[in-house]
Amino acid sequence: MRIIDLTHVLAGPFATYQLALMGAEVIRIERPAGDDFVRGHGGTAGMREAGLGASFLSQNEGKQSLALDLKSDEGRAILHRLAEGADIFCENFRPGVADRLGAGHAELAPLNPRLIHCSLSGFGPTGPLSGAPAYDHILQGISGMMAMTGTGQSGPMRVGFPIVDYVAGQAVVSALLTALLARGGRPDGQGEKVSVSMLDALLAFMGPYAIHHATTGALRGLEGNAAFSDSPFSGRFDTAEGQLVVTANTPAQAVRMAGALGRPELADSDDADAIAEALRAILAKDSADAWEARLTDAGVPAARVRTLAEMLAHPQMTHSHLMRRVAVPELEMEVDVPGLPFTHEGWDTGPLSPPPTLGRDSDRVLAELGWNAGEIADLRARGIVR
Structure with missing residues (x-):
């Protein structure tokens, strides 16, 4: 299963990482400038300088990196060649950007009718917010989520990690697995266009609150550490220690x-x-x-109430096998990264390959597509690949 991954930051890369852990071949398409900010986010100074920051390492093992200028005719031709042999094409541009780059469904589907084209955006392809930029913090604020998080003293608060990105990423995984099942059931094996809205993915998790409001007119507000059940025996309590x-x-x-x-x-x-x-x-x-x-x-x-560090050191994590060790040669170190959050007796997950530095696999991918060494050197010299 080959996935062409034009996503960046967190939500899209998390989704394709889950599929890579399941055994898919994932080829990241990155801009030669290397401006996906998560490459330089988190971890040590050496990790950030190498473009292998903690945020990048958390969800890019097992992938390949092809640094490609999609604003050039040659870059688009390479992308189209890749799409001809792919099963899934995934991008998280604002609506219309993929079309301008020659990476829209209308342009790729004729090249490969089996291709499943997944588009992840903040608000979906239609509607008054469809063109608006969206990040986790924005979605937490606009969705009503922040208005339910915090206390009367603190006011609205964001959840302490980018939860919307990961909720949306998991929605992409579900959408793509569904599309693969649907394709397998069609006699002609035809692919399809799939659209995922980060806002919709989040609001789908807030159904009880939405129905409560629709039927009573009331809104559940800043509930602090009160439990969802409203039981007075539930909540967060101070003790003599902790x-x-x-x-x-x-x-x-x-x-x-x-x-x-x-x-x-x-x-x-x-x-x-x-x-x-x-x-x-x-x-x-x-x-x-x-x-x-x-x-x-x-x-x-x-x-x-524990810190993340305390939980990672807890004996339960030894039994869960969630965290998996991977060697990162460029950093001369090994790190523990999250694997799949489930086990499966039918197959062995196998070892993880290191996360790719920017453009690490460009030459090899181009050679597989039919470009010879001289042509690849020319593309590199002109900045079309890196």
Whole structure:
């Protein structure tokens, strides 16, 4: 399965990385200028200088990089040759940009009727916002997500990592797998155009809140650390050492929690404020680790609030096998990167190949397409490839 990947930043590359982990061949098409900002984002100074920043390393293993000037006729000809033998073409330009670069569905489909063309954009191909630029921060703000995150004192807050990019990237994975299944069911094996909106991908996750508003007229506002269930026995609590999150949503869980705290009568109380005051006083008497163990033993979902570093070092991560070690020769180091978030008994994931430096595979990809060494050298000398 060959994927031509014209995506950049986070959402699109995350999607194609998931497919690379599943075994697809992914060829990144990058501008010769190398201006995908994630190449220089995060990690050590040496990583950033090499164009292998932490944000890039997190989702580009197993890919190839072809640095290609799509504003040139020769660059577009190379892209078209690639598209002729590809299964999927994925881009995340604003609507209309791919067409201007000769990379639109209308131009590529006649070259390869089996090609699935996926377009990821902030707001989709139509509508009053279709041409507007969109980044994770913008989508969090415009969607209503920030208006539900934070407290009355803090005001709207963004989630602490670019969640919209990854929600949208996962939507692209679902869309492409669906398109592949649909293509496999057609007698002629015809591909199709697929469009994914980052806004739609996010709002699809907010259905309970949307229906609540549509049926009651009310909006759930800045709820801070209150639980989705509205249970007074759920939330985030300060302890003698550290903070604790508890989710005692059901009456049975509330009974078990009240018993574990030595205050069984709290489960029969209808006074949410009194329950909250009692929980704060009791939980402040011991550490978050101690309460986590005690409540978990009682069948109450509870956990100490941990940092990412603490969770990565947790014994559970040894058993999950999510993080996979890959060597990065250009940096003379090895890093642990996220793999697939599921296991599958039917196939072996195999070793990961290093993430590509800019244009690392240009010569090899062009040679496979039929360009000889002299022609490749000429393209490089004229800046069409790098």
